[in-house]
Each structure stands twice: as structure tokens, then as C-alpha cells.
Amino acid sequence: MNVDLKTQYLGLNLPHPLVVGASPLVDSLDRVREIEDAGAAALIMHSLFEEQILMDELAEDSYVHGHEETFAEATSYFPASSTFALNPETYLERIRKIKEIVSMPVIGSLNGRTPSGWTDYASDIESAGADALELNLYFQPALHADHPAKIEEDAIKIVKSVCDRVQIPVAVKLSPYFTSLPHFVKQVAGAGAKGVVLFNRFYQPDIDIEELKTVPQLKLSESSELLLRLRWLAILKDQVSIDLSCSGGVHTPVDVIKAVMSGADSVQLVSCLLKNGAGYLSALRTQLLHWLEEHEYPSLQEMKGSMSYRNTPNPDAIERANYVKILTAAQIQDRFGPVKW
């Protein structure tokens, strides 16, 4: 049986749903070649962080130029021509180079800070040859007690300004922390975005209890993180006419199948590739194919969204009631043994 794995994501015709998510894998052209050889459907660049650029600019201003013109013998401490790359050129150059050596679609990724940063860099990424753009909408409201409506409003403005500025399709990568995610996603679609990515995984620092300081932590995802994605994929699939991409927690063929059944048009892989190498993508694809064959699905399309909120036989399982049921004492005892306190 010849199963059709084709899917469409952001208007791109992909041979299958497995794309390589935003990661440092793109830093090496050799890795990029391996990724293509492994048959990835598309490649997403790691994010161009405007904030990082701004911080580097200010750092350079402070630490390179801040000591200039203070002493007769040393009016500077670095070659005059040596400025830190204070523009996205390195990033854009990387897109250009990757585009030169691969034929799969390359999706840029951007995390802006200033209004002009979002639009200008988006335009730069488009000019560099990216086939689509993923906006990494990440806000840190922790330090400012902004009204949530204002935060959402600003975010939608950004999406709209970018979509108005570029011709390539735009996806928006979201966090799960919205009071009404469907409402927000509808606005994202209304602003011109062609897709959303569920979800961003945030940097969460740990605490060193001896030194009394916070320490950076970088953990790869685990399959358990997939459940959150599945729930919202299933809910959004029926409510919003926008492409969905699952990002975070996909490690096995079963994870891929669950994501697609919940409604994902594409499935992003990062942690599993970091652990197992680029060749793992090829294995996943093969196993996905075999599963579909075994279960006599003629195409991926047939399976896509089959477990969405509306299609599922017990939709309330996706909703809050389910939570109550699972957390009954009896269930806990069944799973984990007697409660000891």
C-alpha cells in the first residue's frame, strides 16, 4: 500500500509533517546537510533575537567604546574597524548559505523587541530567502504589571505589522499561558498569520541552594510535555481556520501520530534529534509510514484532526471535568499505590 504522507503547512507543500524545529542545529552547515539527507520536510532556523542584538550593541558601546579617549597613550583599545556584528547580518547570511545548499523549505524565526525591530528584521529574513517566517512571540510580563489585554493587543499589532510587511507566510509561536487561547489564536489569524506553533518552551532558571543564586538550566523536552500540546491542538483544530504545528515533546512515532490526530499540520522535532542524531528523523518517518500502512490509512490527511475536540467520542475528556476525574483518590491509589498521609 502506498500511503500518502503529504501535508500542507503555511502554504508549503511538505512531503510529510516532520520538520526540524528552531534549534542550534542550523549553526553547522554539515548538520544542515545531514538533516536534509535524513529527509526533513522543512527546517526552522533558531530565532534571531532582537534583544540579544540590542544587548550586544549596548555592551559593545560600553565595553569597547566606553574606555576610549580617556588616556593619551591609549585613546582606544580595539582596532577602529572592529565592531561587533550589530545587525542581523550573520543570521541572514546563515539563511542564505542554507538556502544555497538545501532544497527543503527554510523557515526563519524572529523574536523582536521594538516595533521597528519586528518588521525590519522580518523583511530582512524574507530578503535573505526564507520560505516562511515563524514569529517567536515571547513576552516577559514578570517585571511590569501590564494589563493582559494590553499585552495581547500589542502582540496582535506586531503580528499584523509583520504580516503586512512581508509576502512570505507567517506563523506565530505561542506560549500556553493565555486566558483564552482560542480567542487569541483567532485574532492571530485575523492579523494575517497562516499558522500557529504550539508551544514555546521557556527558559526556566533553577536555584542553587548552596550559593543562593539562580542558575541557567537547559533541559531537553520529554514526551510527557506532549499532552499539553495535544489538548490545545485538539481544541484549536475545530475552532480556528489556521495551520497548526506541534512543537515540544515529540519523541516517538506514536507522539507524531498523536499530534497529527489532534490536528497538527506539521510536527517539529528538536530534542529527539539532539539526542539521537539527524538520522532519527528518517527512522521516525519510516515508522510513521509503517504504522499508517498497518492501520490501513491511505494518507496522513485521513488521520489529521481525527482526534480533535469535535471528532473525539468523549470531548469532555479534553475539558476540565476530566481533570477532576483523574485526580480522585482512588485513581491515584490505583496508579501509585496507597496514599501514605
Next chain:
Amino acid sequence: MKDDSTQIHDANEAVASVAYRLSENIVIYPITPSSPMAELSDEWSSMKRKNLWDAVPQVAQMQSEGGAAGAVHGNLQAGSMATTFTASQGLLLMIPNMYKIAGELTPFCMHVTARSLATHALSIFGDHSDVMACRQTGFAMLASNSVQEAHDLAAIAHSATLKSRIPFLHFFDGFRTSHEVNTYQALSNEVLRQLVDEEDVRAHQRRALTPDAPIIRGTAQNPDVFFQAREAANSYYDALPGIVEDLMESFHKITGRAYKLFDYVGPDDAEELIIIMGSGAETVEQTSAWLNRKGRKTGVLKVRLFRPFSIERFVQAIPPSIRKIAVLDRTKEPGAIGEPLYQDVLSALAEARASGETPETFNPVVVGGRYGLGSKEFDPGMVRAVYDNLKTDKPRNHFTIGIVDDVTHTSLDWDKNFSIQAEDVFSAVFIGLGSDGTVGANKNTIKIIGTETDNYAQAYFVYDSKKSGAMTVSHLRFGPRPIHAPYLVGNAHFVGCHQYSFIDRFDVLDRAANKAVFLLNSPHSVDTIWERLPQEVQQTIIDKQLEFYVIDAYKVSRETGMGSRINTIMQTCFFAISGILPRDEAIEKIKNTIEKTYSRKGRAVVEKNYAAVDGTLANLHKVEIPETATSTRQMLPPVAEAAPDFVQKVTGVMLAGKGDLLPVSAFPIDGTWPVATSQWEKRRIALQVPTWEPDLCIQCAKCVLVCPHAAIRAKAYPESSMVASPEDFLSKEFRSREVKEHLYTIQVAPDDCTGCQLCVNVCPAKDRKSPNRKAINMTDLDPVLEREQKNYDYFLELPELDNSEMRLDVKSSQLKKPLFEYSGACSGCGETPYIKLLTQLVGDRLMIANATGCSSIYGGNLPTTPYTVDANGRGPTWSNSLFEDNAEFGFGLRMAVDYKANTAAGLVTALASELGDDFVQAIVANPQDSQKSIDQQRQQVLALRERLKGIKDPRARMLEPLADYLVRKSVWCIGGDGWAYDIGFGGLDQVLASGQNINILVLDTEVYSNTGGQSSKSTPMGAVAKFAAGGKARGKKDLGLIAMGYGHVYVATVAMGAKDLQTVQALAEAEAYDGPSLVIAYSHCVAHGYDLAQGLDQQKLAVQTGYWPIYRFDPRRAAEGQPGLKLDCKEPDTPLREYMNNEMRFRILQNSNPAQAKILAEEAQKQIHVRYNHYQSLATAKPEQDA
């Protein structure tokens, strides 16, 4: 006329642009003030900029100027057109090769920023003593007097050397010309092609050494022929003046700018003449013209081609009407009949007269004078005094001008208020802090005016001697005609004082003209500022009828995210109120310049600068001036009343910025200066200072150890000594195994702290309830200033604990008074804590030989110096010989001390019968290997002195002056990596090999920090530095391993931030080892490009990544059958990139050339493992394998 070729740069850049285009190979070495020419050449080469022959010149750095001269010589012999740039001591190192190059008639042009030679003191500033030391080498010497001339004559010199085969030394005044920014017409490649005869180039190439047509050059010759052969080149020297003259004529035809070998300017019937070379000629020319307009008959003869000296052209240039001549030399030759130009003029006139070249009636009186040594100001008032001297019946000869010589009475008086400034020239003075960006903003201002208006513009910048909190004074002029005024602005139309604190300490209105505009950056409002001014300042404002504006620039900069950079704000104010341009136009141009200047730094920097411009005008206010000065405040005295007499009368005057007024009699005759003077200079440059929380303090004393300026200190003292302490003085019980019933205090010196935060960052004691609070925290200075001043004064009076019974560690070492304090080093300096620690360990018997570099500048640059004394008046004695000879210099100190110690020991032994055998034995056998035994020896020497008084034997008299040498002296050679790895390596190696008991401390910043961050052999792979603009492609030299190879050398590498105890132990062990010791200290530096507040964490990372393995190699261990090497660090467990990514020196390459950066980073990582494995094998090897 200004046209498309008009540019505005300093002479270094103007000359480098010519030298680069006319050279195939360039050999460089950093030395102030010529370094920028070398830096630009390296940068242009790394950017693949082409020379006139469409090729990219190769640029190579050598280990010294001597090396550079050798490499140039080789280049020339192999037929390459090579150049180099140098000055001062560097030029001296080139002299041997200059003889060779000239003797072999080799076309070559070098460019020299003329600078003082070190005599009684080093001076980085300008005069002609270096170039005059080369007048006998056979080089042609061509002098340029301005930026335009330096650019033009550079081209003429390159061309003339090719045509004449005589090598050229083209020189211009260090700083005054090399660093003066001025408008000039640039020479295009087309013009250069017209000037350089390709046939001359080919002829040079044909003379190259090549095995295809072999010749031999550089033979040894004997008495039979050497003399004749030496004379064989005479005709080439005879021809040179004509060749240069012809080229100048061609140049005139091409460019319209005329030069002569001797340029006379003045009326045909002039009677008084000044003959002069260099920038001073410009001042003389302008002053002469002014005087002539008032009816005088004066002229100036500007000497351009000094060697070969053409008598014929010289006398032809002088009008026969001249009756009196003053020859001005910018150098001093003690013992000579007169200075060189004076002697040449006399000889030339005498010869011309004898040969009938001048009429019988032409017999002028000739006098000589010295001016401008070490960049001493030479202004129109001084020129007038020289002319006035000539006007007298018996003009004074061998005079000086510009100083007051009240000892040998050589000096001429001059009118300090004399001005020749034209009415259409606008002049301005800006006084700022180095860190506030004032100079950078003024460079922008002058570029706006020089390039975007019809004006010609000039700027010159004066910096003080400190690397942190330095005052800068910018002198700007512009007007409708080219500016020929190489002297400081005297009557400024505009004075900007960018730091409020200066108003109390310096006479900031000294240079203000009547009715000038005065702009003050002040935290006080327009309504209150008047009463906040000292009475003297109020009076000056009233007397000079100044227009007074005020702005709180720091408020604007805070609000717009500019931090302490108030440059853009003050620049906007200047344009807004000076009226040079219409306000809107000026603001638009400032914004354009911001875009140009900062766009490559990124949008964030541009936008915050825009915001600063926009926020400025609303905060700029004009102050109404009352009719009388009502303030009760007076300006602060430069030093406290308690300061010693010399500090009051000399140092204090220098601190007030009035050092120019000090007469000769004020100074030591031999360069000897008192120590312990930095304590009198209270700079108060920190905005925040650390304060102590005793409840949290664990008494580790790390904060005290790491302070670069000895501005935070620890003391343990008996409770009983706490008498009449200030109310807020803090203390807690001293925790010690050895010392009981003492109190402990950590105290900041609020006026001396630079606010670097190293102490806070190193503090390990955190409040468990709120980990942000440590035992040391930064606090705003103002609210605590008075309190902490009182506390610090009290703290200094508390007794110092005798720590000789305590175990040596960080804590105990920091209870000793540092004998190195409050230096002018950069805020957060990584070097000074090591020196300070050394003075705490052995300061009372320490002799320091200091290589030229950062440590000699913050260690010995006037007005005040940081080495100080203990309660007994003992402390480090310090001297700087040269850059290249420091190890040898220290070796000499050791020899001298050893001889005296041996002689003293011999005399003591010889007098044993009278002194007592046991007494003598106790002295000569004292091992002096601990503080306790050293103290014991001091007591014994005191007793010895007493006993000697009663002994009549003449040997007792011989012993008396030598007795103190019986206490062991600790000789240390201190310097940076430029010295130890490069220029001084040969001597350092010799001293290590000698086996002498000498200690070497290398403060390794991995670049030539003092001259602005040029690459050395210590610069790591992958780092961008000046002279390695494309990234250093090779690894750092392993100096420690080389030294270990000898087997008998104690070697340690240390990084205080990584393991401070190991640093203490290494210095102590090195000192105790009776043989050569080498301690290489990781020193973070502003040239690494990150926030130095994080310097100690970065040191930790350097060790964790294996970038900087710390170890101690002790030959004594090897002698005991143990491996000599002991690694004090673990196997690298962190990727190198984590270290590299923190520093701009690496990140610049990661961005400019990521592929190369990646290759180099990977290679560097590999080398770390290879090196660690090698060290590991040495640390486990049997002793016989060590050597």
C-alpha cells in the same frame, strides 16, 4: 580652498594613508605617539586595502623596534619597498640598522612622531630629542610642521628616497601634530603616481639580493679600504637637496602647495629672524605676521630638510637685511656648545661667509634657545618674547622659553595674555571626564564643522595622567581659513565644563575670553546654581561678563538610557547656544553624525542618542548673573593642609592644573621624587562605594585583596585601642585562632574608591533572607561620604596587627597596610591587586624594577605616585629603566644589593671580636625565611648599630651605611606581557638562566595595554587586538613552560579570582626561593572588552576551562624527590567557548569572520587539552624527568 579632497584627520592618519599606499611591506611595533599609524596599516591590510601597485601590503609586528628595523633592513635588501613608524626609545633601538641602511644607500622612508627621550623621567610627549639622536646616521631628515605638511612631505619623502637612494626619516611633532585633528587636502592615488617615478622603483628592485644574480653586501672591511669606501657615497648626499627641491617643485605644480628646503616667510627687509623646525614654526609664522602688521620687521625660516643640510639653500633663503637670528631647538644637549640646529646654523653661516657665499655686510648676531620640551606649550606670547629678545642690544643666548628658570636664569619672560587670534576664528574649550565621552563628541563636532560647513577646523585633546576618572580638555578652533595654531586655546569664546565637581577644584574659566559663553553640567537647577558656585568662579563670571548656561546632563542621560555618557547632550547644548549653525540645522547635523558614527554600533545606540538630543533643549537654561559675587564657598585646596611641604608646594600645584607655573627651583635635580603622595590626591570619582555589613561578614578579606586601588581595607586591633571612635564606626569581634580579644573592621576609603564593584562581586557572604544583600554592598556615595570620610580617617589611625604569628593566607595577608595605594589605574584593573598583595607580603624590603607600561604609568606617573611607606617609614623603592631592559635592570639591583649585603656580612664577621661571636653568628646565620626571622634581623641590626657606635675600628664606619643590607632585600622585576614575552624576553631569559635570587612578576593582560591593546606573543588564539585586527591566528607563548625547562627556576601561574590562596602562596614561595622566580599573573583588562566588575568570575572561568591553568613549579620539591610541578587546578571541565563568549576580543572575530573564529576556537580548545595533558605528565613525572 576646500574641495572634494578635503579631509579632517590627525597627522598620524594623514601620514599613514600615504605610507601605506607607497609601501609593499610594513613592519610595526607599538610606541606612543606613533602607534596609530601602525594600527591603521594593520587594519587596512586586514581589510585588503590596496597600495599604489594594486597589491595589499603585508604588515608584520616584531618583538621590538630593533626587530622592526632588522626586518625593514631585510625587506630593503631583498628589494621591497618597506616602511615603519616609531618614536623616542623605539627610534633609538633602530639606530644601528639606520647606519646600515644609509651606508648601503637604500631607499627607505620611516615616519617618526618626534618624542622626548627618557632622561630624568619618561615623557610620552613631543620634542626633537629622539630625531636629533639620529642626525649622524646618514638618513635624510625632513620635518613637517602641520597635518597638511605631514601628509604632503610623507609623499615627497617616499619619492625622494627612491630617486636619491638616501633613506629618509620624515618626522613631525608627537601629539601636537600627530594627534591634532585638522582639515587638509588629501593626495589622490593619481597624484602619488605622478610623484613616484616607476623607473626609480625598478632600479631599487634591480639592486635586490637574489640568487639569480648574486652579490654580497655587508662585508667586513679593514684599515686599507674602509675609509675610502665610506666616502664613496658622498655624491649621493650632495645631490639630495637638488632632488628634494625638484620634487617639491613638481609637487607644487601638481597640487598648488609650495614647499622649499628652507622656507622663509616674512618681508624682504626683515631684521629679526627665528629659525625653527616642527609645529612651532607655524606659531612663529603667525606671530611674526601679527607683529609685522604692528610695524615690526620679523621673519621666520622654517627648516624642512635638516639632513643633508644645504648651506647654499640655507643662506639663499635668508634675506640679507637680517641682523639678528634666534635659533630654536626643541631638544636639550647638556654640555654641548648649543643645541643641534643652533650649531648647524652657526657653522653654515661661518662657512658661507668664509667661502664668500654671503656678502661681507651680512653678519647677523645668532643666539640659540630651547623651547617645548616634552610638549611644553609654545604659544605666540613666547614667540614674541623671542623676537623681543632679539630686539635688545645684547640678545640673551642659550635661553629657554616657556618655563621659569630661577636657578640658572636661562628663561625669557613672556606675556601670558598675549593673543593673536583672528576675529573670524571661533575657539572653544571643553573640560570633561574621559568616561563621559567629551573627546569623542568633540571629534564629531569638529567633523561636522570641518566637513559640513565652509569652515576649516582644528581640534587637540589634552588628557591627564590617570587611567580612571581622567580629566580631558578639548581645544577646538574653526574659521574661514586653514587653522595654523598648534598651541592650546587661550581666549575661548566658549567654555564647556562637563563635570560639576571640577568647578570646586580647577580654574575652569581660566581660558574663557571676555563675554564668552560658559556652559556647566550641574545637578543644581537654574534657580540654585549661582549660589552653589565658589566665590572665585562667581567673580570671574561677573568680571569677564560671561553668558552662563546650565544643564543637568546626567538627568537627561539617565532618562534616555545613556548612563554616564553625556557627550551627545553636551554637544547639542554647544550647538544650541554657540550660534555656529542655526539651531535646527545643527540638530539635524548632529543626528546625521550620530547615524554615521553609531549606525555600525546598531539601532539601540543610535536611538538612545537621538533621544538624548531631543531631551536636551528642554533642560538647557540660561542663568541670570547677579552684579556681585555673594557665595560663601571657596574653591577647595588641591591637597589637605596636613600634606608635607613638598606636596603642598609642588604636587598640589600640579594637581590644580597649574604645573606649568612651577619654576625650575621647585624640582628635584635628578628625577628623584618622594613616595607616599597619592594619599593627598582625593579624587572622589566613584558614584557608588561599598559599605560593610558586619553582621554578615565572615572576615575572609577577599574584598580587601581584590581592590585595585587599596580603597577597602581590613584591620584587627585590640579593643582597648578604640578610643573616641566616630559614632558610626563599625567593628565586630575578630575571628582568629592565633589572635584573641581583638576587633575587626572593613573600611572603605570613599574618596579613593573608583566604584569598580570587584569587592562586592567577590564577597561570598550573603544574607540568607535576602541573598542580594552581602557583607559588602554598593551604596550611593553622597549620603555616606562624610560619615565614611570620618570613619576612614579614624581607621587609618588604628594600630596595625603584627601578623607574623598568623598562618599566611588571604585573611592574614590583608591585615597588613598595603604599600601601594590609590593608583591611577583603570577602575577594576586586574593588575594592581597583585602588586598591592606583594607590598603586603614584602613591602618593607621590596625593590621594584618596573618595565615601561601600564604598571610604570600607574606606578610612577606624576603628579602623585602610589607607592607608600609603613609606620616605620619603610616601603617599596621603585624605578623604571626602559621597556626592553627591565629584567637586566632588576638583575643589576640584585647585584648591587648582594654586594652590599656580602660586604656587610664580611665586615660584621671581621668585627666579631668586638661585636661578640654569638651576636655576629645570630646575624649572619639568620635564614630570614619568615616574617618573624626578618623582624628579628631588623632588631639585630638596630642592636648592631648601637654596638658599632662604641667601636673605633675604621671598618665599623664602613659597616654603618651598609648595616641595613643585612636585612634581606626582595628584588622584583615587574612588567606586562609586552615586556616579558616580546621586547624584554631576551633579558628575562638571561636573568632566569643566571640563577640569581631575583623575582619576576608578569602582569599578563595578553596585549600591550598601556599603548592601547596591541597584540603581543601572549595574545591568545582567536582574539582580535590591534596589530591582529583579523584575529590572532597562533597560540600564546607558554612562557611558564619555557622557564620550567631550566629546572632551577621557580615558576607559578596565578589567577587571583580563581584561587586567591594559591596566589598568596605563589608570591610568598617565589620570594622565599633562593634563585630566580617567575610568577605569571592573569590580569583582566579593559582591552578584553567586558564589564570588569565580572573580572574575577571570568578568571575563575579561565581556570575551569583550562584557558589559564594555575600551577607552581618549585625546584625545591624536585630536590626532595617529588615532581617539581604541582597543578593547582582541576582538569578542564568547561568548554573554552564559555570563557571566550564573554569577551569582546573573541566575539568580534566570531562576528566579523565566523568561519575563522570557529577554526581558531576549535584549535584553541584542542591545544588546551594537549597542554593540560603535558602539564599533567610533568606533575606526575619523576624528578629526574622534570629537568
